[in-house]
Amino acid sequence: MKRDFDRSLLTRPELRDLEECGGTDQRQSRIPLRKEQYAVGHAVNSMYLYTSATDVCMEQDDPDLRAALDRIWNDLISRKIYVHGGVCANQHGLSIRGDRVGEAHGNPYELPNSTGYNETCAQIGNFMWNWRLLLMTGEARYADVMELCLYNSILPCIGQDGASWFYMNPLRWYGKDQELKSHKHQHERYQPTVNSTCCPTNLLRTMASLHGYLYSMSDDGISLDHYGANVFDGTLLDGSPLRLRQDTDYPWSGKIVITIESTPSYEFIIRLRIPNWAVGASLSLNGVSQSSELKPTSYYEMRREWRSGDVIELDLPMEACLLVAHPKIEACHNHAAVKRGPIVYCLESPDLPDEIHVSDVRLPRAIALTPKCEPDLLNGVTVLEGAALRVEPEDWSDALYRPLSLKPLDEIDIRLIPYYAWANRGPAEMTIWMPLA
Numbered sequence: 001m002k003r004d005f006d007r008s009l010l011t012r013p014e015l016r017d018l019e020e021c022g023g024t025d026q027r028q029s030r031i032p033l034r035k036e037q038y039a040v041g042h043a044v045n046s047m048y049l050y051t052s053a054t055d056v057c058m059e060q061d062d063p064d065l066r067a068a069l070d071r072i073w074n075d076l077i078s079r080k081i082y083v084h085g086g087v088c089a090n091q092h093g094l095s096i097r098g099d100r101v102g103e104a105h106g107n108p109y110e111l112p113n114s115t116g117y118n119e120t121c122a123q124i125g126n127f128m129w130n131w132r133l134l135l136m137t138g139e140a141r142y143a144d145v146m147e148l149c150l151y152n153s154i155l156p157c158i159g160q161d162g163a164s165w166f167y168m169n170p171l172r173w174y175g176k177d178q179e180l181k182s183h184k185h186q187h188e189r190y191q192p193t194v195n196s197t198c199c200p201t202n203l204l205r206t207m208a209s210l211h212g213y214l215y216s217m218s219d220d221g222i223s224l225d226h227y228g229a230n231v232f233d234g235t236l237l238d239g240s241p242l243r244l245r246q247d248t249d250y251p252w253s254g255k256i257v258i259t260i261e262s263t264p265s266y267e268f269i270i271r272l273r274i275p276n277w278a279v280g281a282s283l284s285l286n287g288v289s290q291s292s293e294l295k296p297t298s299y300y301e302m303r304r305e306w307r308s309g310d311v312i313e314l315d316l317p318m319e320a321c322l323l324v325a326h327p328k329i330e331a332c333h334n335h336a337a338v339k340r341g342p343i344v345y346c347l348e349s350p351d352l353p354d355e356i357h358v359s360d361v362r363l364p365r366a367i368a369l370t371p372k373c374e375p376d377l378l379n380g381v382t383v384l385e386g387a388a389l390r391v392e393p394e395d396w397s398d399a400l401y402r403p404l405s406l407k408p409l410d411e412i413d414i415r416l417i418p419y420y421a422w423a424n425r426g427p428a429e430m431t432i433w434m435p436l437a
């Protein structure tokens, strides 16, 4: 029997859309998921939907659903993800099919910086989705996405006091001149007294379970999906005990020493992920260099009868590099971001002289950025230092536009910090994307 109810009860616009149109992009219900082309609508909910749909694909053969997830993943990764892994461009907007959406994916290449919403839960959702895709396929590209999100758009949520937290993760910040879109009159991380049941708890359970994401198992062996100093003390899938140790300063260094401490005495595979940024990676086993090419975004497989005391040394070169954005990302025209290994960097005003604004700095295209370990800064970080250029600071008062100044640019020494560590030194200006000189 068809049921009816008082439609005036549908006060939220997205619910009215749902009723009138038979579905809405906000809730991924306008188009049946198996026919969907796009990452669309509420970013957190969409990620949870794609995550659970991937679970379905792991349990049963569903080629239409699998193909849809591939299309959506390609749309997200080639048109809608921020350089720091954020996947929620808009607080409010219209979807590609004209539905009102909130806390949502943008349209293709719509990736604003200061208003980039990037709810922490959306990146955690993307992390969980890509973990399942990794388990389903064994493809390194999914682990690359997990790593990008983890270090650069999940970790920034939490302050270095261990208690304050962000809901949104913008890429540009104007300090006290800007308030967070997620919470009015807020210019920095919230204190724990600000009530929210999603991002802080979601972040804590992700961090508390992080060890469960580092390795994955298959019938033929073990994969090292993410690196960090730790000991694996577990079993292969057949129950045989295996213990190995990673000694490394990752993510500040790409040198990883893996020692097999105890192993079953039969042949199995150890797979090592070569991240997408690791060009020119090299590897040795018990001091003997391996001549095979280690391709970025792949797993390097080592099949042998392992012995206790075997040592693998993996070297993933971490050169600081300038990234530029697709020309259709309007907010990033003629700008560059800086990444070293898995870490995205930013320029923050406490690292500049008082009279210089973040927006005054220009990056030379051939800038040499030198890593420097700073154990006493921001709980211990590796910063990048280099000689940049700056425009003359100007008082803009009420002017909105003015003729271009032809004054020569002066040099200025800059220090970039990991983006995840921003907003720990009081309200400050910050940018990931910097104008090129």
Ligand SMILES: [Zn+2]
Binding pocket: 119, 120, 121, 122, 198, 199, 200, 202
């Ligand atoms: Zn949240």
